Amino acid sequence: MRQLGPTDLKRLHREWAKRSAGRLALILEGVSSPYNIGSIIRTAAAFRVEHVYLAAGAASPASARAAKTAMGTERYLSWAYFERGAEAADAARDDGFSVVGLELADQAVPIFHLSAGADVCLALGHEDRGLSPPTLAACDAVAFIPQLGRVGSLNVAVAAAVGLFELRRREWCGGWSP
Secondary structure (H helix, E strand, C coil): CCCCCHHHHHHHHHHHHCCCCCCCCEEEECCCCCHHHHHHHHHHHHHHHHEEEEECCCCCCCCCHHHHHCCCCHHEEEEEEEEHHHHHHHHHCCCCCCEEEEECCCCCEEEEEEEEEEEEEEEECCCCCCCCCHHHHHHCCEEEEECCCCCCCCHHHHHHHHHHHHHHHHHHHCCCCC
């Protein structure tokens, strides 16, 4: 066994890109840490996220600290700013996405049971407070990531990575419905 070289890696990525017809986007509401933004941007670029809707004081992907963490991948994404998360959700819906909140909420379903279309905008909120009530109400569906340990939540960048992977994994494994 050997690690893949640059040419083999490009072939591998092209093969998985052919299996990925769905569009993904993100809403980041109040995610103020540039390091979290940078990490999310890098992950978003890896999963071919089309657009990032930033809201409620989210840090800029172009800031020096975010760009350092993103390692230049911010150039692969477009983004826009909104004063409120609910406005970002409306814009995402206008762009053809169903909006799915990733939140620990009373009516949320495990992300692997989520019923959503092929074009999904995943909404994530502030590290401590999560999504605001108006943004949560603006979501078409809400999902959560089941956890087993004594910790009640994940870092927002980790949650974004798990959520984006699960959305792609479902597509790669033959469908968007459970």
